[in-house]
Amino acid sequence: DAGITQSPRHKVTETGTPVTLRCHQTENHRYMYWYRQDPGHGLRLIHYSYGVKDTDKGEVSDGYSVSRSKTEDFLLTLESATSSQTSVYFCASQSPSSGNTIYFGEGSWLTVV
């Protein structure tokens, strides 16, 4: 377990507003990921980071941006929330030294109305 905490855990927001989800890990893991989970789609990668200020797009990155200014924090921003971004968002982290296993946070439930 990587000691990953996500905030907020639940949020309701209006269409068109910006939203930032925060992921914080205490294990000094280098790699961090943001996934979204939707029925019928499983877990899909939004963005990932291989280190501070080193981020890249995943398969469903449109409408999302990320920032990693510190090893322990990985922020996911919805610039202008849409109803299609209503989802459960999971952060994950990985230490290459501990093998090919990623560990997940508890999730952030986002509803865009």
Added chain:
Amino acid sequence: DQQVKQNSPSLSVQEGRISILNCDYTNSMFDYFLWYKKYPAEGPTFLISISSIKDKNEDGRFTVFLNKSAKHLSLHIVPSQPGDSAVYFCAATVTGNQFYFGTGTSLTVIP
């Protein structure tokens, strides 16, 4: 294009019997495979993994089998217990790169 597929959305098994969850993949470069378990309102938790150099890995009641020629892996749970009722995701990766997940199989173990 879905690189990792779980074609059975749900599975029901009697307590004490074997549960077999299946997963197929398309990318022959994948060299590491994982299974995660997810309860409602919680994050996925790591269950078991296997490297592509092996064809079987066991951990207690859980065994993962890998058939590289068929690009298929399976998770066997025996004996199944009610607490095993959850959604199971398989995942695959090329070491050092992204992880790809299947759509999940919801397992119900009937007491």
